[in-house]
Amino acid sequence: MNEIMSEKRNGKGAHVSQEQLLDTESRRGRKPTLANQGKLKRYNLVLPEDLYKGIQKIAENQHMMVIEVLRKFIKLGILAADIAQDPGSKLIIRETGKMDREILLL
Numbered sequence: 140m141n142e143i144m145s146e147k148r149n150g151k152g153a154h155v156s157q158e159q160l161l162d163t164e165s166r167r168g169r170k171p172t173l174a175n176q177g178k179l180k181r182y183n184l185v186l187p188e189d190l191y192k193g194i195q196k197i198a199e200n201q202h203m204m205v206i207e208v209l210r211k212f213i214k215l216g217i218l219a220a221d222i223a224q225d226p227g228s229k230l231i232i233r234e235t236g237k238m239d240r241e242i243l244l245l
Contacts, residue, residue: 184209220244 186194191205198208222228223244230242 192210194208195205197203198205201208218232219242222230230244232240232242
């Protein structure tokens, strides 16, 4: 049985089985998304309201949960950071009718 470690402020963790978490999520009417993800880590994130509203709007437009959007953004950020490590690679944004933009990670 997979377990999820929830970090508390005192540094000690509370173990919750993946099945318990999935059951809680489905009782709340949320789509269970943890089935095959292995070990998970919890991180509390505080965002400015305007940033959160922007993410929430994207989630609504894509028919997704905010956490799913955040996970996708994090994966995209990791990809961008990996690309930035290769001196011969560039990350380019190309929009119709606009000039190409190169994304630089400092």
